[in-house]
Amino acid sequence: MTLTTQFLAMAVMIAGGIYLGAAMDTLKRFEKLYRKRTLMNYTIVISFWLLQAFILFFLLYQVNYGELRLYIFLSVLCGYAAYRALFQGIYVRILERMIHMTMAMVRFFLRCFEILILKPIIWLWNVASAIVLWVSSILLAGSILMLRVIWWPVRQMLRLLWKLLPKNMKKYLHTLAGFCVTIKNTLINLSDLWKR
Template sequence: MSLDTQFITMLIMFSSGVYLGMVMDTFKRFEPLWKPNVVMRYSFEILFWILQGLVLFYFLFLANQGELRLYIVLAVVCGYAAYQALFRTTYKKVLERLIKIVAGLIRFLTRLVTVFIVRPIRFLIFTIVKLILLLWTTSLAILFFLLKIILYPFQLIGRITWKLVPKNAKKYLLDVAGFYSKIKNIILKWREFIQQKRR
């Protein structure tokens, strides 16, 4: 391995150590979101370290075709230590600022969607439902009014006919109507009783 290749490899692996420190702090920053769930916590930890191992190996492969040497490990450790000593405080501030910007952008987009999409659709649905209900009640009112007009002559004929019926016949008809009404009430009570027993 030439000196140029060794130097590039050390530089890449040093940068990999800095990268490792940054992603670890980023991971720890978001860890409280899933920490209460034990399964998610361990799953994310395992996936995180597998992913970082693959990323570091990819960097090493780009640098020297994947040859692992002691100085490469030391370069990664030095990069991580340099990050902890020099860049960590600045990076965490930048990370917090980015989180605030992204959170504010998400809130803005959410309000934008709510104002220009959700509320108009909700208002449209509410208006359509009100119109349908208004049309339904108006149609029913018109239908009942027409039925009253249509049935009025029959009611009138019935009243006149009832007045012409003899008193004895009226009494008989009222008794029959009362009898059928009682039977109907008894049947309804028994049906309710059976339905309650089934429950």
């Protein structure tokens, strides 16, 4: 391995150490979202470290085909120390601002969605429901009134026909009605026995 490759590997690993420090602070910032859930906590932490190891090894592979030397680990450690000493405060402030900006944008878009889409849909639904109920009540009232108007002459005609019927016919109709009621009661009793 040439000296240039070694210096390049050291520089990349120092940058990787700085990145690793920033990634750890990012993970720590969101720790409260998953800390209380033990299984999720272990899954996220293990996945995080596997991903960081893969990224650092991928960077190293691009530079020197993945040859590991002691100075590689020292370079990562130096990069991490440089991050902690020089960049951590700046990065944490930038991260907090980005989180606040993202949350503000999410709240803004949710509010816009609520005002421009959700509330008009709810309002239209309420108006349509009120119109349907109003029309239904008018139709129902009209139908009841119409039935009453139609029923009155029909009732009068039936009374008149009943008076005009001969006594034998009236007696026969009474008997027929009694027979129908008996059949109905028998069927009801059979149905009750079947249900038991």
